[in-house]
Amino acid sequence: MGINKRMLGLGSKRSIIREIFEYSKVRGAEIGPERVFDFSLGNPSVPAPAELNATVRELLDSESSVALHGYTSAQGDAGVRGVIAESIKARFGVDMPRDLIYMTCGAAASLSISLSAIVEDGSDEVVVLAPFFTEYRVFVENAGAKLVISTPCEGTLQPDIADLEAKIGKNTVAIIVNSPNNPSGVVYTREKLDALCELLRKKSKEYGRAIYLIADEPYRELVYSGVEVPYLMNLYDDTVVCYSYSKSLSLPGERIGYIAVCPRASDASELYLAICGAGRSLGYVCAPSLFQRVIAKCQGLSVDVNVYRENRDILYNALTEYGFECVKPDGAFYLFVKSPSGDAYELYERAKRHELLIVPCDDFGVTGYVRIAYCVDKERVVNSLPAFKALGEEYRG
Numbered sequence: 001m002g003i004n005k006r007m008l009g010l011g012s013k014r015s016i017i018r019e020i021f022e023y024s025k026v027r028g029a030e031i032g033p034e035r036v037f038d039f040s041l042g043n044p045s046v047p048a049p050a051e052l053n054a055t056v057r058e059l060l061d062s063e064s065s066v067a068l069h070g071y072t073s074a075q076g077d078a079g080v081r082g083v084i085a086e087s088i089k090a091r092f093g094v095d096m097p098r099d100l101i102y103m104t105c106g107a108a109a110s111l112s113i114s115l116s117a118i119v120e121d122g123s124d125e126v127v128v129l130a131p132f133f134t135e136y137r138v139f140v141e142n143a144g145a146k147l148v149i150s151t152p153c154e155g156t157l158q159p160d161i162a163d164l165e166a167k168i169g170k171n172t173v174a175i176i177v178n179s180p181n182n183p184s185g186v187v188y189t190r191e192k193l194d195a196l197c198e199l200l201r202k203k204s205k206e207y208g209r210a211i212y213l214i215a216d217e218p219y220r221e222l223v224y225s226g227v228e229v230p231y232l233m234n235l236y237d238d239t240v241v242c243y244s245y246s247k248s249l250s251l252p253g254e255r256i257g258y259i260a261v262c263p264r265a266s267d268a269s270e271l272y273l274a275i276c277g278a279g280r281s282l283g284y285v286c287a288p289s290l291f292q293r294v295i296a297k298c299q300g301l302s303v304d305v306n307v308y309r310e311n312r313d314i315l316y317n318a319l320t321e322y323g324f325e326c327v328k329p330d331g332a333f334y335l336f337v338k339s340p341s342g343d344a345y346e347l348y349e350r351a352k353r354h355e356l357l358i359v360p361c362d363d364f365g366v367t368g369y370v371r372i373a374y375c376v377d378k379e380r381v382v383n384s385l386p387a388f389k390a391l392g393e394e395y396r397g
């Protein structure tokens with residue numbers, strides 16, 4: 001058969017999140033959509049800022065469509081990259097040249113390109129911190145490396161530095177750090193990140209080459225209670241930031257983001273050229289032109305995170321009151337809940353009988369947890385509480 005078997009496998013493998021989403025539509029048709037509480041998808045519920053939509057209209061009305069819809073440079077429009085470089089400098093104090101920025105179709109593309117630019121051969125390993133976004137396995141393996149999972153600290157789900165030390169070896173070429181985290185909502189503390197970066201420096205020295213830190217940051221701006229999200233380039237030179245506007249500006253369907261290579265990284269210019277090469281080989285050239293221009297005019301804008309904060313507070317307070325053990329999320333829009341029986345699928349099935357659709361997370365690198373994506377209308381959150389209460393009572397017998 002003239003078909004790539006690995007790709008066939010990837011295309012055929014069921015995704016639990018998609019499956020739940022499809023079930024939600026069928027069930028909604030049966031009993032009414034308002035009676036199904038779907039918390040499966042990480043699709044932002046807060047609209048993009050009104051100023052952003054106004055910018056799209058203005059651009060469409062004022063610029064020539066040939067320029068607006070035409071190709072930009074493969075790595076993105078130089079003016080747009082200049083604006084982003086300035087914004088990084090202003091916000092984080094990093095002297096970022098625009099020639100180390102590569103415009104992409106969102107964080108998924110940023111990660112795939114960065115991994116392909118770094119991974120050299122089949123013995124290379126990329127470490128991920130559990131719990132982790134399940135697509136990392138696809139991206140890492142597609143780049144030709146082996147995925148190595150570091151388990152987190154029990155209870156807090158912060159990185160466990162001792163475990164990480166054991167997982168980094170002579171074949172480690174990169175580590176992916178995602179904070180605020182999907183699926184836990186945890187924001188890694190400065191203390192943990194300092195220790196992690198110190199360890200990377202020690203290991204890089206030991207092996208005589210850089211271990212790159214890939215910072216996956218689509219949720220950077222979605223934080224509550226003024227919690228700090230340290231900028232990793234300021235903690236570790238060999239950092240590549242994979243950014244996306246999918247969540248911070250609620251633009252997941254527009255596919256726009258960027259890669260920024262730290263100017264102090266070892267071989268920064270060569271790494272950037274390898275990123276250009278990886279983008280070219282994967283077909284990720286010239287990110288959507290219109291939205292490159294839009295985001296250049298919308299730096300500094302963000303969605304109203306209070307909407308997510310309110311949902312978080314309602315759900316976290318209620319679920320802990322009903323007897324569930326939850327990790328209090330400081331960011332993103334996910335609540336990570338421990339299954340009282342220790343079995344994530346059992347909790348998922350029981351919840352489903354109460355019309356609560358939540359995601360069992362064993363594939364995210366830790367067992368026994370479910371993820372509640374609370375990027376939904378407040379009404380759905382409030383209306384779901386009696387079902388969560390009944391579920392809690394069921395467990396308490």
Ligand code: PLP
Pocket residue numbers: 042105106107108109133178181182216218244245246252257
């Ligand atoms: N990384 C994480 C942690 C995510 O949660 C997501 C999407 O949910 C992505 C990357 C991919 O984001 P994008 O839509 O920008 O490709």
